[in-house]
Amino acid sequence: GAGVSQSPSNKVTEKGKDVELRCDPISGHTALYWYRQSLGQGLEFLIYFQGNSAPDKSGLPSDRFSAERTGGSVSTLTIQRTQQEDSAVYLCASSGRQGPYEQYFGPGTRLTVT
């Protein structure tokens, strides 16, 4: 079946612009996660959605970052007023159930802020 998909695969933007990154989870998966992968920081958790519960935003690095999940499926991560330190690969993952179950990752969006 189809895996997690993300778009765009690459995004180059100028400092100060806003960007939107999209994630389509595996159909039927109720849990959705965003992570960021950068050279200096490794893999960092950003935000987590589970069903209709309030999202866990504890990993968002600043108030310039926000995310939403519409209809319990597609998610959009928005970064406002991008900075060079936002350059990273943004990974989305989904999981079928709550609990200690594996997460399935998308291919990521490589964001470069110039």
Next chain:
Amino acid sequence: AQSVAQPEDQVNVAEGNPLTVKCTYSVSGNPYLFWYVQYPNRGLQFLLKYITGDNLVKGSYGFEAEFNKSQTSFHLKKPSALVSDSALYFCAVRGDYNQGGKLIFGQGTELSVKP
């Protein structure tokens, strides 16, 4: 707080030899442990997990991992390495129950298998 350490940035192995990629963890409750592999310019692929039960866990592509509670380790192993196993490997632990299942990753280990 949960944490994971991968003490080796890089592991070099000759093709056909056994390989081990090390991981140690620190958790406040039951450990839920995972291994993922990342090929260049790709997302992470799930290899295997330990939740409970047998200490030796078998996963994809011939990989296995040994859970050792006394040493708080979860080392990844393969009896005979392939050149195609060359990739970046991440060990991860699930966050505390009240952290919604987010994964906490080690820094990653670059595995290089030479012919």
